Amino acid sequence: MSADVSAQEPDIRNIRPHFVLLVDTSGSMERKPDCICSTPACLECLPVCSAGTYEQNRWSVVAQALTGEFSPYECNSDTRIGGIYTGQYDEGYFLPHIQLPQEIPAYAGSQSGNGVLDTYLERIKFGLMTFDSIGTLTDRPPLVLQSTFQTAPFPADSLATKGMYSYAGDKPYTFPGAVPTVYMLNSGARSSIASEGGLVSVGADSTAAMTSTNASIQATVLGDIGLGKNPLRPFGSTPTAALVTDLQSFLQNDADIIAKTVDPGPGDPYYGCRSRSAVLITDGFPNGDMRGPPVNCELLGQPVGATGCPYEEVADTVSAMIAAGELDKFYVIGFALDGDAAQKAAVEALLNDIAAVGDTDEAFFVADRAELVTALTTALNEQNPGATSRTSPVATGLAPGLVQAQFISGFNASLDAADPWDGVLERRRIECVAGIPVAQDIVDSDRFHLLLNAQASAPGDVEPFGSDPPAAVTFGGAFSRNLWTVLPTNPADINGHLTGNGRDRLTSLANAGIDVPTAGSEIEQVPIGEFSKAISPEYFFGVGSVDTAQRDTVVDWVHGVVGSGREDQRLGDIYHSTPAIVGPLVDDLEDSSYNDWRLGLGHQESPDPLEDLSSDGWALSRRPRVIYAATNDGIIHAFLTDDHGSTEFTVGNNLDEFSCASNKDAGTELWGFIPPMFLDDLDDLLSGGSKQWFADGSIMVRDVYDVRAFAGTDGGGATVDSPAGQTNVWRTVLFLSFRNGGNGIVALDVTNPCKPEFLWQFTDPNLGDTYGQPTAAQIFLEDSDPTPLGGSGGPIVFKPRQSHGVIIVPGGQGVGGAGACTIASGPELPEGMDTATGTSITPRADRRCWRGTASVPPAVQHGRVLYFVDVATGSVIQELGEDTFPAPLNGAVSVFRGDTGTVGSVAYTVDADGVLWRIDMSSPDPDDWGAEALHDLYYAEAFDAAEPTYYPPALTINPAGEVVILVGTGNIDVLDDATAVNRVVSITEKLTFDSDGLITDLDGRLNWEIELDPGEQMTGPVELFDGQVFWGTFKAGGGTAIDACPFGGSRIFGVHYLDDPLSVGNLVPLLEDILGNPTTVLDSTDIPELDNALLVGLQVVQLPVCTTTQSVSVTDPFSGTSSTLAMPYSTSGRQFQLMGHLSGSGITTGGLAINVLEEGI
Template structure:
């Protein structure tokens, strides 16, 4: 007799992702509130020199590839992004041209007549400069971009999104402030009340102080003003305005974006008053309790920040300088009756760091000062200065007091040491500066965390014997200070285990075990097993250029939509051959990109530079000081970047419950396809990890040990030019989107070519004809707008990369129109794959499409509000009339690219139609008839959902949310795309103010009620930063889509809603199961009164349609849905921390419904009726898999199995089921 344990597929959830929330941050449990990081930036005149010498850069504003960069421009690019097509203009500050541009209402600028020229950075011939001066000097004034030789002509300024202030990991999670140098001893403020006074601003450089600083040398009886240090907030942005952090509960993105404008437009000049600036920083952080000049209800400085007071928010200073401090009267103010205006900077740093209540660390970066040659020709590397050199009388610092460059290094190191950061960082060029700043910010970011969703999957075909029956996957990241951030990707096996007491076979999660292959990152780092394979797409050569960041569509025949016809070719290889196959032009590398480390400032060739970056990235370069993996398997080996938002997707053999003969044939053909997990990491790769073998008897890589199980790593072409920004190691969000995978209908055209059209005719559909493909679409995430698509039907690396019928295939990349106009906003969003029925030529057909949201606005909201485009949208629930005003956004092509929803063919990337607020902002698409102008008011940031939404179903409508809490309905029912519609369906903030809206960040949940009406449940609230904010409201709504009274259209109707206040919001996606809607909410303030309260979570279970309180008024509906959550034999609406299960749960990151695998016990018997020659298998027992609510928590869970991820599980009752006769068959014995 033989027994086996097997997964019973008929009752298990197979390869379905559990919808659990993004693991967002929260006070204490995951991350404290975003830290305050005050940037003290050297804007002295020496920043106009090159980083390689004390000489000015060459500037030629008329041609490319000639201009050099000053230290200041390199710093600006590190913080704000690389300037495309860089040039510069050396502006003579004595000239009339300079005066005409920088005069302040007839008053000279502070640097008028300064001797050093201003090397103004430019994109082609476009330069940043002053905007319009406001009546109130504290109001924000946008900088303007104009032609350098025609200031009346506005222009577009183009930068890469690779600045540290752009980075997705820092932009939303660090509150930056900015101080620049005030080098004028005069105490002029530049304002009187709320009116500007540009004369005093010029004379005093907009001095910042709480009490004016004075000083005098020894022997001088009268103290004079010595008010230097930092400028104040009345300075125009282009004059180095002080940028505070904002109110304690403000989101940081808008302020961080404005800091970029200040840096981009500020002009370096003057001295280096570090002592005064550090003293001003101390006053600002500790003592400035003045009201915000624009809002008396808020504070300007962080002194009264309750998070600071509660000890859960850090204040941190980063000082960046290229010179020795001055303007402090030392040594002449020391001794006798002398009075020094400020303590020594290292003494101020010590005062800040040793405060027992609110200590402040001071990090220091010395830029372009580390290599010193003394007068005696001794070479000193400031990176190697010891504590002996700094403090001992016989050390270098005291032995050479007259060496100004050495003294700069000495002082900077003392400041860092006393600032509790041990020693200063030193950077010789832009790359080292980026790395130093990233290391500091990564150190502040601290512990491991996650913003992804866990994924559950069952093994197709079942696990037999000791094999797994299912899996769970957990992904996260760990910031590392001196390298790229580390990815964490864990697999948990679920096995069918025989209970010795009952002899039943039960599904049991197993402890994670590296030796069994459960740590996928460890497997890659181990160096064991198959070597890694890499692939990308190199764009076609165009007059010596490769346009990697443009839209690339190899399968489109002509430019039918205004996006252009630009193709590319896939290139495959191992670490070395792949690097060699990527042309330097594809990475934007020239012969002047990389400096020769042995002979600075000379350069190495473009090919050598390419190898430097790519061999380091893949781990092939083990000799470099920055090597990612010097020794495979060592603890410091780190070949997989951080998984930040890219929730993994798992796909095995086709197993959708689809009654289509063509799909059944497809499933049979791919019955042995391996199960793969796909996720993206921020070192720029999409990874295909093998989870389990589809043919274990004939497969050597079973993923049951720590051999490398990564089949391949793909770098989308648009990411290639950004590789430069992460070397030396610096964190960037290069690839951070969420992959979406779907099986879609296809026809091979021509036959046996490996090329497919994802479509079929109505007749073929009725006859069950067609082929199928598994397609993945993903946004780039982070700061890059756009999407790409890959065919993963066959995930195995092809033996011949040129075989069109084997392996994964690149389909397209969409980023911009052929004139460079962006097609999407910041980062894109999570896309949707569905099928529609439309006529694209040759009659209506089923066509697979991708629905691509615009994404976030790349510019901060303008601060005011504006009228909705449609003041009275029809067919909206009359009890919830939409707001007539909403948040105001910029009126440029970048902003309008975000206020869009685009429908594209999945096979070619052809834009069928793009719904946009202003067709003129997409002129080439409009000229090709591909724009439908609709009444979109805000960036479309939500996740679109189709109805019907199952595999192979033809969808006729979509629902998607925007950044301000409005839900939109998209009608795709017509076969003529010109008749498609996108209308406001419901405003969650109907009864609130114009700027009160919060984003619809998670996917709406669709179903139908008993009458067949579509139901929509959705929530509002940002998912990245979970923080208390007084007055903030978020919502959960249950809606119906029902015919209006006239029967001419569908209208929205609210079933019930739940209102959350002061920062409470739904965390993560919601799940619909057995007529109940399950979700979690997190409340940052538990009511204890402590600002740093870790908050509480609630788990909700409510009827998806029925309200708790019957009735039709809003007062009835606001009680939420009817109770459906089981609790000790009764049903409740929610559980909170009064429940023992949730008492210490902290933040619960959403809830999902899953079913453990069902296990069977089989017995093989010999049939004696036929003389013992026949055997048959019988099922002796079945253990149905339990349905569970699964939720991830930052606190204490109720499951312990070795995973780094804590979770809570609640068993649910098995839903009632019915039998359905699918077909009849005759049985003959």
């Protein structure tokens, strides 16, 4: 079921950001954070380090923020005389060194791996620079003539212990009263050869090199004998200007940082597209640059060099680095700032100025470790995290009392065999500001993947159902998540066709107008249970297994418990699976049964037999909004999208049916469901970076009824004893095909998110990997013999005419044969197509050969089949097999009409050979159902030229009432195939009927056809909106060994769904280029963001709406009582725009992990 993948797609390059930590290691870091000096030496602010009392100093706070918390914390005050201090730069320093726990030989505690360096190990390439606070030498005065400085052995000593391992160039300077005498110094950062606090470069791009660099930084902070590093000891002044100047030199000269110019040779081939930032963490006002008393070099008019100061002002150097593109951002964190109120205000103003020119607006000011970690996390989250996407953004739409939001989903790829791919799920809130909708920056409370990591306890009142007799899953409380699954009595059946108790519930109605599909090979009434260590190892490793230890490891890993190695990456990667939002049902339809259902007035049935909904149903118009997301660790997740108070879902307001959401914040995972066919493959996930596929199809959610019966007087043709228009139960059904994750599909009832119900898992021997996206429909059923088309009818199952909720499942991927196969004239060969100008289109007579059960050699999972699965029971009502389809059905299915409550009679899909099929379900007898080829999208190409179509066709009608199908091809899994030929078409179906209303001929008109550039792929479905058609594409373009940044570009197409009536066969453009001219396509010339970016999931969305109200006093004319109403008087209007994910597009904005394209239409 699972499969490996090589992370070589154009945008999955994991170009980790460079992020240099500039850490203040001056002597003041030995003081306590919350202490104001009252004496020059400030010894009163040193921490107490004695048995029972261990106060933390500033350095311990910074060290633990970076490397992890010590538990318990202990310290020791060590006078800097003799021993390790002999001959060192800080020997005899007036402040003792406050040793951290790891420096104390008797320390028996431990350090957690919760430092920023640990958390971002896989995401960020860190560098480190700490202060060189000695401008000359330890045995020389602070003012040294240039001539002396440049005379041996001074230069060598400056680069060693006496000069505190100075880095970069020596700096000349002078000052008032000394001119023209020139002095020299070298301070700022320590070089990499320093045994304490030495420079650590960002290193190479390999995972091993990055891990080694991260370990080296931690060792530089804490000490590591094995790496030849002593614990860092705060010392001396605060030469911030010199440190930032040394950073500039580092960025301009370090072989890991600079742009690559020759190959082979030093430099970064991703220089042009890698994010580079730095952060300064400091506790005080900069000094050591000879500005201010007693030297006052700035009084010479601020020149830099031999006629003025040794260093530029900090803000000037930062501004220069930003302007030159050497840095993208420079962050500033003021930690436990020194001084009285006036002194602190002066420091804050200076640090804010530096942050402003560093393109980070303003500095962070923090007082403790938690605030420091938050500031660092905020800065790091703004870096390009390497997240990318193959999904579409989803929007909440309007719902009373709920925040409007858009959700972004994707994944972070890992190239490390020990690290799993992990997912990204973010909420971008839209708030109304002065009546205008404004997108808010993403903060941690919007990052659902981070909130899942932090979830400490499982929500209560979650009751999954599914088996018979119905019994809710009982969660034992051992985990912080409610994970559940299906456990058939025989563990060997986990990969089978499994159902809940839908059949019994339909049968129990005992109604002559509602019939139950005939059971097949499915295993009914399978038990469900918590995903826990109580599950037998046989479900994981096969019948007979007793490996409880490995079972426990798998369960802990999937839950992401502390110590599993996954506690910081609990959300699996969201690769192809676009999430779905299910909220309150706020709108009526022209269907009274649906309206009663949404209001809790009828047509509801709880999976809990103890809950009677006949007189007091669920208020689905008030149900909490949930986003369902499927991840490749095999879990379907249910996350709350909004914050809910403790009084929102209670008995008092008659909404206690949704109590699981009470007093919960947005991002809470209510539950997660693991389809049973994944259980025996979950151990494959333990290999981490060996990419696995599980729940990879897009989540589909539909409101459907189980059965609706029709009386003869309804015009439905039913028997007279059929109840008039009776609908038994409506339900909100979630269904998911597994794509490359396996040959199956699962369905859940999520009508009430607090009481999810397992409906069924469908598998079949002929089902391939379910790449084709299924769909739901309501379809008429009535068996007869002979059938309405004159065929021989089968058993009479469906007696009076009735419509059933059905899931239509395409067969999926198949197995190719050798060479070409000739297609005979008939239903498999579309011979009735004409161009818009009336020219006959000749389809390919030869197409690829595909294996089936009768081929040599045979193939069982051939995918050449279409299934119609009953929603309520999971039974197969009908299937069209390999006798109908010569190629696998790996494309999605669309039904006409497929709206809620309507009855569908025809469906369309494209097979693996690029042939568009029409599936006819217009006869109520399933024995009459069939399929016929309508159009060969590759009619003028070679037999093996076809590209797949994984997205559903878009369906509409023209003014004459004829069905129009819009569909295109493109393989989003092979984006760098330069030879691929893809096209998008608009087709009008032309039907001929006989006197009995039966179809005699299927023909079609090719309204227009667009052939994309060679290698250009569609990257999402055709989006149809009000007669307008839009889609996005991507074409790969390779970089070089010197400049590896270019990987391709995207385009946006926009045309009318039909051809131009004034110029037959030609397109009607709907877009405008950068010059305002009509065009059918936009590229990076018109929208620069499309360059070097993968646009996926382009769709039309309604812009959020803001309504402004005013209080109006109203008097009841009958009672005379007055009340105040909020009456709307203005609105931002209903506008629409194009929206899609932009993967691999460089630095993100607004706190997003993945950029979003938004373009007006």
